[in-house]
Amino acid sequence: MIKRQTMPLQDKNIRNKNFDEVALGFELKQIKIEASRCLNCKNPLCVKACPVNINIPKFIKEIIKDDYEEAYSTIYKENIMPGVCGRVCPQEKQCEGACVLGIKQESVSIGALERFLGDYSLENNIFNKENIIENNLKVAIVGSGPAGLSAAASLRRLGYSCDIYEALHDFGGVLRYGIPEFRLPKSIVDEEINRLKNLNINFHKNTIIGKTLTVDQLFNEYNYKAIFVATGAGLPKSLHIKGENLNGVYYANEFLTRVNLMKAYQFPNSPTPIKVGDVVCVVGGGNVAMDAARVAKRLGAKEVFVLYRRDMEALPARREEINHAIEEKIDFRLCLNPVELIGEDYILKTVKAEIMKLGEKDSSGRKRPIPTGKYKTFKIDSCIIAIGQNPNPILKNTTNNLKVDQKDRIIVENCQTSIPGVFAGGDIVTGAATVIEAMGAGKRAAESINKYIKSTL
Amino acid sequence: MYKILKKEILNQDVDLMVIEAPLVSKNTKPGNFVIIRVDKDGERIPLTILENDKNTITIVYQKLGYSTIQLGKKEVNGHLEDVVGPLGKSKEIKFYKRIIGIAGGVGAAPLYPQLKAYSEIGCKVDLIIGARTKEHLILVDKYKKFCDNIYYATDDGSKGVKGFVTDAMKQVYKNNHYDLAIAIGPLIMMKNSYLLNKNYNLETDVSLNPIMIDGTGMCGNCRVSINGKTYFACVDGPDFPAEGIDFEELFHRQNYYKKEEHKCKMQLGDSK
Ligand SMILES: Cc1cc2nc3c(=O)[nH]c(=O)nc-3n(C[C@H](O)[C@H](O)[C@H](O)COP(=O)(O)OP(=O)(O)OC[C@H]3O[C@@H](n4cnc5c(N)ncnc54)[C@H](O)[C@@H]3O)c2cc1C
Numbered sequence: 001m002i003k004r005q006t007m008p009l010q011d012k013n014i015r016n017k018n019f020d021e022v023a024l025g026f027e028l029k030q031i032k033i034e035a036s037r038c039l040n041c042k043n044p045l046c047v048k049a050c051p052v053n054i055n056i057p058k059f060i061k062e063i064i065k066d067d068y069e070e071a072y073s074t075i076y077k078e079n080i081m082p083g084v085c086g087r088v089c090p091q092e093k094q095c096e097g098a099c100v101l102g103i104k105q106e107s108v109s110i111g112a113l114e115r116f117l118g119d120y121s122l123e124n125n126i127f128n129k130e131n132i133i134e135n136n137l138k139v140a141i142v143g144s145g146p147a148g149l150s151a152a153a154s155l156r157r158l159g160y161s162c163d164i165y166e167a168l169h170d171f172g173g174v175l176r177y178g179i180p181e182f183r184l185p186k187s188i189v190d191e192e193i194n195r196l197k198n199l200n201i202n203f204h205k206n207t208i209i210g211k212t213l214t215v216d217q218l219f220n221e222y223n224y225k226a227i228f229v230a231t232g233a234g235l236p237k238s239l240h241i242k243g244e245n246l247n248g249v250y251y252a253n254e255f256l257t258r259v260n261l262m263k264a265y266q267f268p269n270s271p272t273p274i275k276v277g278d279v280v281c282v283v284g285g286g287n288v289a290m291d292a293a294r295v296a297k298r299l300g301a302k303e304v305f306v307l308y309r310r311d312m313e314a315l316p317a318r319r320e321e322i323n324h325a326i327e328e329k330i331d332f333r334l335c336l337n338p339v340e341l342i343g344e345d346y347i348l349k350t351v352k353a354e355i356m357k358l359g360e361k362d363s364s365g366r367k368r369p370i371p372t373g374k375y376k377t378f379k380i381d382s383c384i385i386a387i388g389q390n391p392n393p394i395l396k397n398t399t400n401n402l403k404v405d406q407k408d409r410i411i412v413e414n415c416q417t418s419i420p421g422v423f424a425g426g427d428i429v430t431g432a433a434t435v436i437e438a439m440g441a442g443k444r445a446a447e448s449i450n451k452y453i454k455s456t457l
Numbered sequence: 458m459y460k461i462l463k464k465e466i467l468n469q470d471v472d473l474m475v476i477e478a479p480l481v482s483k484n485t486k487p488g489n490f491v492i493i494r495v496d497k498d499g500e501r502i503p504l505t506i507l508e509n510d511k512n513t514i515t516i517v518y519q520k521l522g523y524s525t526i527q528l529g530k531k532e533v534n535g536h537l538e539d540v541v542g543p544l545g546k547s548k549e550i551k552f553y554k555r556i557i558g559i560a561g562g563v564g565a566a567p568l569y570p571q572l573k574a575y576s577e578i579g580c581k582v583d584l585i586i587g588a589r590t591k592e593h594l595i596l597v598d599k600y601k602k603f604c605d606n607i608y609y610a611t612d613d614g615s616k617g618v619k620g621f622v623t624d625a626m627k628q629v630y631k632n633n634h635y636d637l638a639i640a641i642g643p644l645i646m647m648k649n650s651y652l653l654n655k656n657y658n659l660e661t662d663v664s665l666n667p668i669m670i671d672g673t674g675m676c677g678n679c680r681v682s683i684n685g686k687t688y689f690a691c692v693d694g695p696d697f698p699a700e701g702i703d704f705e706e707l708f709h710r711q712n713y714y715k716k717e718e719h720k721c722k723m724q725l726g727d728s729k
């Protein structure tokens with residue numbers, strides 16, 4: 001029995017002071033060993049569990065044959081960003097979680113293999129030649145996150161001319177402004193997006209649909225046949241407690257945007273500042289909270305702790321990120337729910353949290369946190385609120401007849417919204433989810449859009 | 458890239474620029490602003506749109522810190538890296554019989570499009586404009602085209618009342634009645650104008666300028682407390698009725714990065 005290969009990592013006491021990538025990627029030797037572990041199942045469960053159904057045993061077989069080019073191409077057909085997904089997919093819940101090997105031993109490290117192929121193709125400048133037959137029909141895509149990018153690629157392959165409109169000054173959505181450099185180097189995001197530019201997808205930055213151009217204008221003045229809305233879940237959720245507007249309190253979005261999009265970690269060589277002080281409290285337990293905590297540590301905070309109202313088992317973040325955070329000396333203070341942020345002279349000084357005890361399991365399958373009426377306080381310099389994001393409301397607020405649910409998510413049926421010709425997918429429809437689920441939604445939307453346009457011709 | 462078509466030095470601290478940005482200007486209404494980045498890797502800074510025509514927008518900026526100084530170094534035919542907009546809620550222009558506009562310093566720029574829009578629907582508008590010295594009074598010729606009366610206040614008394622706009626307001630109010638006041642300028646000036654107007658039962662609108670990053674409601678940096686509720690100035694504002702605004706909190710939030718801004722100006726300042 002060959003053991004699952006372990007990912008080489010940057011040393012934990014060095015990496016928590018820099019922004020270089022933590023996971024270094026398999027060496028070629030490890031790739032071979034790992035690929036040889038795959039049983040090449042007849043009915044591969046891993047494929048079903050991948051939201052875009054990559055033919056995993058096929059690309060692994062191609063790796064074994066040393067045909068990396070073909071292996072890359074097998075992935076690229078279904079997933080235009082293997083370098084990104086190999087790094088950030090929650091594989092343990094998706095492909096690897098379903099791998100049969102995982103029942104008795106450890107699953108195949110599918111993500112690491114995918115990452116290798118993504119990087120290999122970028123380093124060796126290998127890409128699929130796409131034979132696009134133009135149909136001269138135009139589709140507009142709103143938002144350049146994973147959902148928008150993947151829809152654009154799929155539509156382009158069907159011959160459509162695609163314009164991606166992005167509100168920010170750079171592309172990639174959360175890949176750009178949310179997920180930090182040490183988990184997902186921006187050079188990888190850049191290069192994988194560049195491949196799409198080479199497919200002649202047109203990218204328009206600084207264009208907010210609903211503001212710069214309205215949906216009506218896109219249809220009536222620009223003659224788009226359809227619009228795909230992939231505006232993501234970018235609105236920060238508030239704790240609704242006293243003191244949330246004190247200086248030193250950040251929503252994770254602001255904190256991560258300053259650091260990732262604006263490169264505040266290079267301040268003063270980059271003009272956007274950030275400061276965290278010595279003691280940082282991060283509220284929340286998901287990927288965003290882990291990212292915020294690890295960024296705070298790297299910005300020089302002496303003590304970073306995560307405040308979470310349930311226990312360790314219930315943390316929704318990826319296992320790998322939690323482990324990496326622990327290794328980097330992030331402290332977890334559990335069963336604590338913040339109730340007040342206290343400041344002096346408008347500057348945050350203290351967080352007061354209620355001690356929770358865990359009761360019966362709730363609808364989420366996790367033990368319900370119950371208030372105890374007892375409190376703890378911690379002296380802190382900043383607090384980062386990372387308890388989730390709501391869908392971005394700009395488009396809804398500026399577009400008549402666009403139906404949304406109580407949580408402001410756009411309602412769709414087969415990717416179609418309540419407005420004819422307007423489709424939607426990704427986090428704006430599902431609420432905060434994953435990169436590859438958003439990409440899957442983009443692909444499905446492309447099919448619906450194709451059907452719709454063909455039916456109107 | 459966005460081309461600079463015209464640049465005018467209004468005084469030693471303030472310039473006006475006309476920028477080619479047809480998409481931004483397309484849907485621009487009074488009260489809207491843009492966020493610009495001067496160069497690649499630049500900071501995102503918000504600036505009000507003074508006016509717009511088919512292809513261009515006009516901005517007026519005070520060279521205050523690193524990014525606005527970098528902006529001031531750009532010349533005609535040069536380019537700005539990024540201009541995004543129109544941002545913010547446009548001002549709802551409703552009829553009032555008489556309106557007093559109150560401008561402090563570079564606040565004369567954001568006030569201009571609103572006041573003009575009010576005059577265009579038939580409101581009678583007057584202006585009180587204040588600055589450090591006579592040289593620092595900006596856009597007066599533009600205001601003259603539609604304001605019935607213009608009153609001045611300067612710190613050094615070089616034009617109009619010697620003192621603050623509030624000193625001028627007290628004098629003007631002796632003989633005039635207004636139905637709405639719009640005060641735009643430094644926070645302290647907006648706050649004091651509001652407090653004074655309260656004594657006259659005069660409603661005051663202000664324009665808030667918290668620190669912003671994206672300008673689309675995504676980051677939450679621009680939050681302000683009004684009557685105990687939190688608003689995002691970039692999407693809910695930047696114009697608000699002054700009643701209930703926590704000016705003190707906003708003042709502290711604006712100054713959170715003072716030290717860093719200074720460092721940035723010193724270290725990056727002229728090296729680039
Ligand atoms: C900090 C963080 C860490 C994460 N880590 C992981 C991870 O490790 N693994 C994983 O699988 N998932 C992770 N996720 C979730 C994942 O990133 C999202 O599910 C995914 O990015 C959603 O893609 P999307 O295309 O729907 O939206 P987004 O990525 O949010 O992109 C939406 C884009 O639309 C733009 N936009 C919004 N409104 C407009 C408009 N009106 N006009 C024009 N453009 C507009 C936005 O600026 C943005 O660029 C993380 C999320 C965050 C915030």
Ligand SMILES: Cc1cc2nc3c(=O)[nH]c(=O)nc-3n(C[C@H](O)[C@H](O)[C@H](O)COP(=O)(O)OP(=O)(O)OC[C@H]3O[C@@H](n4cnc5c(N)ncnc54)[C@H](O)[C@@H]3O)c2cc1C
Nearest residue numbers: 502503504505518519522523524525666667668669711718
């Ligand atoms: C909606 C809005 C409209 C504005 N319109 C105008 C205008 O028409 N003309 C004009 O001269 N100024 C305007 N401002 C203010 C202008 O954005 C700031 O002066 C500018 O960002 C300062 O940047 P700096 O790097 O030059 O100075 P810094 O030294 O970095 O900052 C000086 C002060 O400016 C403020 N500031 C800094 N960064 C930002 C930021 N990203 N967003 C907002 N404020 C910031 C802070 O209070 C800071 O203390 C407006 C601000 C807002 C929010």
Ligand code: SF4
Nearest residue numbers: 050085089094095111
């Ligand atoms: S895209 Fe993600 S889920 Fe699919 S195979 Fe790759 S790593 Fe697994």
Ligand code: SF4
Nearest residue numbers: 038039041046099100
């Ligand atoms: S389930 Fe596991 S062993 Fe089977 S094909 Fe997929 S990766 Fe290989």
Ligand code: FES
Nearest residue numbers: 672674676677691
């Ligand atoms: S500037 Fe980011 S939410 Fe307003």
